[in-house]
Amino acid sequence: MDPNSQQSGNMEEVKIFDPSILPPCLDQIDLAYSDSDVLSENHCVNEDHRMPSDPEGLLDSADPTSEESNQPQEPSSTDMQKLDIDDDRPLCAGGSETDSGKASEDSALVDNGQDDSSEFVVTVLARGKMEEQGMGMKGASSPLCDTPLGPPSHRNEDVTAESWRQHRKHVFVLSEAGKPIYSRYGSEEALSSTMGVMMALVSFVQSGDNIIRSVYSDEHTVVFMQRGPLVLVSVSSSRQSEQQLRNELLYVYNQIVSMLTQASITRIFEHKKNYDLRRLLAGSEKILDGLLDLVDSDPSLLLCAVHCLPLASSLRDSLSQILQKAITPNLVFSILIAKNQLLTIVQEKMVIDDARLEPADLHLLLNLIGASSAFQAGEIWTPICLPSFNPDCYFYAYISYLDPPECTVCLVLLSTDKEAFYSVAECKRKIEEAMQAQNALNAISKAHSYSVSQVGVSDLRHFMYKPFDVPDNHRQLTQFTSPEMEAPYGSEEEQTRLLDLYRDMHSRIHSTSRPLKLIYHVAERETLLAWVTSKFELYTCFSPLVTKTCAINAITKLLRWIKKEEDRLFIRYPPKYSTTPNPSKSSRDGH
């Protein structure tokens, strides 16, 4: 198939790109005008390394009608050819090859077509800004030059240095007035002029009744997202899809909301447009840093699902029962976590009827706990908002580790009563006592993630399986299961590479323009198969020499194994309790 035809088909979406409209961190951007000649030329230049998002060429999709069968459709011979091409496709972590194929295919700089003249003005405007900024940045960063560079002190990074530009993914948060709120690398002060340019772009496009969504260059994707008075920008060379980057920005926004609530953010900026939100967020940078590290390393955020620690169902049930018995009025969620994975969660009956706890909220909560327990001996009591649940209200979270000093098992109790610390702390004592009586901590410490070899399918190296809501577990927390990443994915680089492959598969499965049901993808060092049905979403990774039949058989076996182990891998029936005062006096527990 001819990529050019596809490109010209999408031509109306392609907007002018000029390097000067980008902040200076994005140098070396190829000019890509809405001119098919330039595009095809670009494509020729990049012929030797095909792009991941190249449509049609790299993947074959099963007929929707065959999706329920356990046999992925056999591809046609032409598809096989394309798969071959795919073989030498480089998709390395932090790969820096140009991505014009992608740019031409999905880029949409601006919602609704904008006429060329106004784009020209954007360009000119931004160019002027950029020059100004170049000066400003040097001046601002010079006092920082003497600070030593070290991986943990991202705040002190010299924002004029090449190493700063080389970061795989930058995330910026600014206020509508252009005031810096957060930058993943470098100090916000030093970046205030860069963020000024970003805001100029946003507001200029806005003045034409449009919304700037993204800018594509050869090496970078810039995604803009506005939420209330906040503007979030992702500048990424990770080659993730715009949708994925947008989703990550949403996590960042929601993490900020989880600390302040949406209502108070709106109120603050209504009151004072140029408020410096860092006043309220000071000290929370590490929470956002932690979140972005998680976004890059933990597939649960990509899949919007929760990873449970595999546990014998009898043990999980008895833990749930312990939580179920230790209640106090206004308690709404009791959550037990070990090694950053969910052990069990018990929810208030009324709450679960109203709305369910979203995995995204749980991720934010877990990240907050992980990134903020200053020292882990004490009991924390803090307001926290669960944005997907209710972005405007606080819960009060009681957080305590049950196994000091190791601090691997963490109890989180959420109440709606801000004065309830002492009664909630009393629940913890009850839980602690009951767990001691059953020697539960010891049992938990023996629980661990599983190895893919337990599945007993040769050639299968790794997988991620996410079952969807089916009637019997409706309103349940979306979960997924995945084995440990083992050799050859032992090193951090290899893990990142595998996750990148998964992300690429994920973006193609969930493409808004052309969603796929099934992808068989032969990569350089492995073969991947992604498959989505009405019942589950599955990503598998095989050794490179696996045949298609072999992979399909393996998946059948894998699904059978998961079915067998279901009770151990997932929380099957999340237990509930009732803590609202009611005639049955059930809140008087413990006897």
Added chain:
Amino acid sequence: MPQASRTKKPDVKVVILGDMNVGKTSLLHRYTERKFKDTISTVGGAFFLKQWGPYNISIWDTAGREQFHGLGSMYCRGAAAVILTYDVTNWQSLAELENRFLSLTDTANTDCIFAIVGNKADLTDTLAHGPDTESERGDEAQPEVPCPTPPGTPLQHKQVSREDAVALYARVLRYKGLEEKACLPAETVCFETSAKTGYNVDVLFETLFDLVLPSILKKRSEGESSTVDLETPMEVKRTKAGCCA
């Protein structure tokens, strides 16, 4: 088993307040863990129980960020002592105590003891470069000798003098409507500390614990607290209804 939970019942409550980044968590960490480490900004408040002789002292380490002020009065309710902490190198942090934090103490006990603590003294004072001599525990974790001064770090300008802290103490008492003469003298409750070197940290906490002792004894003699004790009545019931055991 209920034994264990009852012995943990706090006798008295101490609250640490102060602007963000003055070192509240570090002070407590130095005292309880005997070491200094880079802490992460506290969210909400952290609750600690400190066994002190036969007594249980509960300590609330609170977040300095404005964001968490909503909970301030809850942390302070019924407090026997409030540690108002500032940073000796930051005048604003002293001013904030008066502007933002003093009003949070309205829910504290009427006989609440106030301590004014200037932390980070090691940055301005060579004296503060060693832990205080009174630290009776053998803590090898600290670099005792004056070596903690990195060669390139000159002493910083001290923005808040001891006199300023003493003056604040007088204003705190006035705010509370207390007679200065009837209260503890400023020299007893104004401290300059360094969580980094350990200077004066033990002195601060041990002095305060000594000072709240009368409050503990009073509470014990009164027997009744304003909070409902869920455990005592249950105990009574259990003995009465011995049949169901």
